Amino acid sequence: MSKEGVYDVIVIGGGASGMMAVGTAALRGKKVLLLEKNKKLGEKLSISGGGRCNITNAEYDTRALLKNYGNAEPFLYSSFDQFGVKETFSFFETRGLPLVVQARKRAFPHTENALDVKRIMEAYCTHPNVTIKMNAPVEKVVKKGDVISHVVAKGISYTGTSIVLATGGVSHPETGSTGDGFTWLRNLGHAVENPTPSIVPLAVKDSWVKSLAGVSLSFMKISFLVDGKRAFSKTGKVLFTHFGLSGPLILNSAKAVGDLLHTGEVTATIDMYPDTEFDVLERKVLSTFDINKNKLFKNIIKEIVPEGMPDAVLALLPKAIPETKVHSISKEDRKKLIHLLKEMPIRITGLMGYDRAVVADGGIPLTEIDTKTMRSKKISNLFVTGDLLHINRPSGGFSLQLCWTTGYVAGENA
Numbered sequence: 001m002s003k004e005g006v007y008d009v010i011v012i013g014g015g016a017s018g019m020m021a022v023g024t025a026a027l028r029g030k031k032v033l034l035l036e037k038n039k040k041l042g043e044k045l046s047i048s049g050g051g052r053c054n055i056t057n058a059e060y061d062t063r064a065l066l067k068n069y070g071n072a073e074p075f076l077y078s079s080f081d082q083f084g085v086k087e088t089f090s091f092f093e094t095r096g097l098p099l100v101v102q103a104r105k106r107a108f109p110h111t112e113n114a115l116d117v118k119r120i121m122e123a124y125c126t127h128p129n130v131t132i133k134m135n136a137p138v139e140k141v142v143k144k145g146d147v148i149s150h151v152v153a154k155g156i157s158y159t160g161t162s163i164v165l166a167t168g169g170v171s172h173p174e175t176g177s178t179g180d181g182f183t184w185l186r187n188l189g190h191a192v193e194n195p196t197p198s199i200v201p202l203a204v205k206d207s208w209v210k211s212l213a214g215v216s217l218s219f220m221k222i223s224f225l226v227d228g229k230r231a232f233s234k235t236g237k238v239l240f241t242h243f244g245l246s247g248p249l250i251l252n253s254a255k256a257v258g259d260l261l262h263t264g265e266v267t268a269t270i271d272m273y274p275d276t277e278f279d280v281l282e283r284k285v286l287s288t289f290d291i292n293k294n295k296l297f298k299n300i301i302k303e304i305v306p307e308g309m310p311d312a313v314l315a316l317l318p319k320a321i322p323e324t325k326v327h328s329i330s331k332e333d334r335k336k337l338i339h340l341l342k343e344m345p346i347r348i349t350g351l352m353g354y355d356r357a358v359v360a361d362g363g364i365p366l367t368e369i370d371t372k373t374m375r376s377k378k379i380s381n382l383f384v385t386g387d388l389l390h391i392n393r394p395s396g397g398f399s400l401q402l403c404w405t406t407g408y409v410a411g412e413n414a
Contacts, residue, residue: 010160017407018166023124024411053114
């Protein structure tokens with residue numbers, strides 16, 4: 001095995017948090033080595049937010065922001081005091097990439113192009129103190145006593161005073177996030193919570209849902225039930241896909257739905273008109289019927305249901321109704337229609353896998369990390385960032401903000 005020189009800091013993983021750690025350490029005068037298994041840096045970053053890159057969430061009140069990180073909240077104040085949302089805005093805008101804030105305080109580059117974010121992070125890593133090795137998958141992380149003595153990549157041994165582990169979790173494995181970091185952390189003596197997809201679309205059984213691929217309802221209420229009993233409801237936007245349901249509301253409900261799936265049969269109902277009571281909606285439908293009483297029902301359904309939904313509603317009604325003239329529709333069938341508009345049934349079969357997950361939880365419990373520095377409490381020269389930390393959070397920019405924050409703090413202290 002050949003050996004290379006000694007570095008002040010070795011960063012394993014060239015994603016969002018890894019690149020932030022590299023550039024930050026280099027600006028402190030540290031000699032830095034970045035080891036990346038892929039051919040390019042920032043592979044997952046380049047597809048984040050559907051290619052638009054939801055850089056952060058523009059919640060400037062740190063206390064309110066950290067409420068979104070669940071049980072991790074009390075551990076994160078010191079990290080976010082060092083590099084929070086304001087610092088993220090400043091970081092990108094001073095480098096020529098203004099951010100725009102959209103619905104739910106989600107912040108994007110004004111170009112809405114993730115590659116522009118990646119370009120800035122690559123530039124941040126381009127420094128005389130930095131050596132970058134691509135196509136360099138790490139094979140071993142070797143411990144001696146309570147420190148990491150060296151790492152091995154492609155048969156070459158590298159020694160670093162400090163090691164930053166920034167390999168990411170297991171979501172989007174096609175980008176290289178295959179859970180290597182979890183294995184190394186366990187071998188180093190850390191407890192590691194097993195990862196599960198936590199921000200992920202839902203798989204459904206109903207073929208009519210899949211036939212709506214690409215259709216979205218901008219305002220609806222979805223209720224989840226276990227064995228027929230209502231568990232919880234959410235109001236917002238839903239996107240139908242060829243495998244089931246997606247969109248921010250669905251993604252942020254996935255963890256709770258996953259828990260329900262362990263307790264019984266999970267179904268859901270969609271209320272297409274959550275602000276309209278059943279009897280009020282019925283009067284509106286009757287009014288539409290009166291105006292169009294001599295027309296076939298299939299020709300006027302577009303006036304009753306949201307855009308994109310007529311075929312799905314027709315498929316769930318008795319077969320004769322579409323070809324029936326409106327004045328001949330019975331009271332019973334009319335009530336079936338209203339019931340469908342208010343409680344359209346869906347059978348949930350499970351969560352989609354890591355390949356479709358925006359975020360998977362799992363990783364080191366924060367009790368084993370000094371979050372003021374991101375230093376391991378078990379290995380004195382190890383720093384851990386990003387998705388390797390066991391932190392639940394919703395979609396909406398919170399994951400990337402966690403990467404920027406923990407990467408910066410590790411780079412400042414490694």
